[in-house]
Amino acid sequence: MSKIPVMELFGPTIQGEGMVIGRKTMFVRTAGCDYACVWCDSAFTWNGTEKHRVRMMEPEEVLDEMVALGGNRFNHVTITGGNPALIADPMARFIDLCHQRGYRVGLETQGSRMQEWFLQIDDLTISPKPPSSRMETDWAVLDRIVRRLHDDGVNLSLKVVVFGDEDVEYAKTVFARYPYVSQKFVQPGNELVTEAKDISHHLLARLAWLFQVAIDTPEFNTVRVLPQLHAMVWSNERER
Amino acid sequence: MSKIPVMELFGPTIQGEGMVIGRKTMFVRTAGCDYACVWCDSAFTWNGTEKHRVRMMEPEEVLDEMVALGGNRFNHVTITGGNPALIADPMARFIDLCHQRGYRVGLETQGSRMQEWFLQIDDLTISPKPPSSRMETDWAVLDRIVRRLHDDGVNLSLKVVVFGDEDVEYAKTVFARYPYVSQKFVQPGNELVTEAKDISHHLLARLAWLFQVAIDTPEFNTVRVLPQLHAMVWSNERER
Numbered sequence: 001m002s003k004i005p006v007m008e009l010f011g012p013t014i015q016g017e018g019m020v021i022g023r024k025t026m027f028v029r030t031a032g033c034d035y036a037c038v039w040c041d042s043a044f045t046w047n048g049t050e051k052h053r054v055r056m057m058e059p060e061e062v063l064d065e066m067v068a069l070g071g072n073r074f075n076h077v078t079i080t081g082g083n084p085a086l087i088a089d090p091m092a093r094f095i096d097l098c099h100q101r102g103y104r105v106g107l108e109t110q111g112s113r114m115q116e117w118f119l120q121i122d123d124l125t126i127s128p129k130p131p132s133s134r135m136e137t138d139w140a141v142l143d144r145i146v147r148r149l150h151d152d153g154v155n156l157s158l159k160v161v162v163f164g165d166e167d168v169e170y171a172k173t174v175f176a177r178y179p180y181v182s183q184k185f186v187q188p189g190n191e192l193v194t195e196a197k198d199i200s201h202h203l204l205a206r207l208a209w210l211f212q213v214a215i216d217t218p219e220f221n222t223v224r225v226l227p228q229l230h231a232m233v234w235s236n237e238r239e240r
Numbered sequence: 241m242s243k244i245p246v247m248e249l250f251g252p253t254i255q256g257e258g259m260v261i262g263r264k265t266m267f268v269r270t271a272g273c274d275y276a277c278v279w280c281d282s283a284f285t286w287n288g289t290e291k292h293r294v295r296m297m298e299p300e301e302v303l304d305e306m307v308a309l310g311g312n313r314f315n316h317v318t319i320t321g322g323n324p325a326l327i328a329d330p331m332a333r334f335i336d337l338c339h340q341r342g343y344r345v346g347l348e349t350q351g352s353r354m355q356e357w358f359l360q361i362d363d364l365t366i367s368p369k370p371p372s373s374r375m376e377t378d379w380a381v382l383d384r385i386v387r388r389l390h391d392d393g394v395n396l397s398l399k400v401v402v403f404g405d406e407d408v409e410y411a412k413t414v415f416a417r418y419p420y421v422s423q424k425f426v427q428p429g430n431e432l433v434t435e436a437k438d439i440s441h442h443l444l445a446r447l448a449w450l451f452q453v454a455i456d457t458p459e460f461n462t463v464r465v466l467p468q469l470h471a472m473v474w475s476n477e478r479e480r
Contacts, residue, residue, distance in 0.1 A: 012455050021464070021466065023462070023463075024461055024463075024465075073455065073456065075461045075462065201440070204472055207472075207473055211253075214264055215253060215264060217313070218312045218313050220264065221312075221314055222263070222264075224262030225262045225264075227469070233451060
């Protein structure tokens with residue numbers, strides 16, 4: 001495959017979560033995922049409902065469209081999915097093109113598989129999925145990926161989406177397993193991903209809950225609790 | 241003066257804004273300020289209304305009370321005010337004590353004056369005040385402080401609170417003046433600091449406005465737009 005399966009390409013917008021929260025970025029959302037989290041907020045990337053919208057694009061085409069959209073109003077690009085780690089060479093090429101233009105490149109992926117181009121990423125978030133997702137973490141695989149990225153000096157963060165107490169325990173397990181990763185985040189899950197109306201009140205209540213969990217939990221002393229700002233500001237609006 | 245004028249000492253809570261947004265921290269809020277911003281959200285530190293609540297405390301006393309409150313549930317301390325930069329030796333001593341305990345120490349100050357202990361701060365935010373505050377920036381002083389902190393390798397950020405278009409222009413000026421400072425933030429101002437009720441809807445509308453300003457502004461390509469999460473979650477509740 002020499003092309004990238006692009007589900008969405010949009011921006012500039014504001015990164016609403018995680019290690020670069022608040023920073024202006026373009027989003028490239030790839031189609032396809034090896035997971036099927038029950039609460040996935042981008043299930044359209046893998047559940048077939050929007051298969052007709054997927055575009056197979058050359059890395060150069062992705063870059064050109066991005067520049068056409070964003071002009072000089074961005075210098076950061078976020079690759080997300082789906083799971084972008086399913087894509088090999090064309091993504092490596094795309095990242096090279098971005099770097100040639102002086103853009104920083106961020107990646108969000110669950111840590112179920114690795115690509116060599118991970119080592120070229122400027123802001124890399126590994127987001128292992130907790131029990132509420134109904135997915136199983138392959139710890140041996142995750143161990144290898146996190147260790148490799150850390151040893152290579154990649155700017156790496158771990159982020160766990162948390163819906164309830166069982167997920168809190170899972171987050172503790174993840175953070176304790178990789179004590180050498182200094183950037184750690186928890187994020188309240190969005191239970192209303194199909195709701196079209198304003199969900200900010202609900203999301204703020206979930207954030208208040210997770211704030212209190214963190215306050216009470218010594219294991220979260222260095223963990224940062226952040227919401228999805230985009231969902232609070234723009235609800236579940238697509239391509240925002 | 242060998243004591244610290246403490247207005248509030250509380251936590252653990254979640255840092256709601258700026259460079260360590262989302263991180264659990266204790267707050268030490270000092271009394272006294274050389275500024276009097278018209279929209280100050282902590283005017284009680286300098287306008288005399290709560291003078292009777294100020295406690296003159298030895299650095300060791302501040303540490304002891306903090307540990308009594310937070311136990312093992314924190315390892316980060318935020319010094320804010322008022323303007324903590326008005327305090328010399330006792331603050332240096334307090335920071336030493338915190339470091340001896342293994343705590344990181346953050347500081348928020350406007351950049352109107354400097355103390356040598358700034359160089360010991362782990363997360364330092366300089367927050368110059370825009371025109372809407374009715375304060376005047378002494379650029380020569382700010383230049384010296386920012387340059388000194390940068391040259392000394394302090395983990396430094398610039399944060400500008402923004403109420404309207406004139407403040408946006410001021411933020412551009414600040415960021416352009418110190419291009420070597422990589423961590424730059426804008427934050428929508430809170431126009432309802434005396435409102436006791438839920439102000440989240442208003443704050444989210446202001447955040448949406450500032451998101452759009454950033455999206456449209458090439459000068460904000462590397463600037464992060466962040467709200468005050470604590471005000472969204474807890475409104476103007478004190479000591480949260």
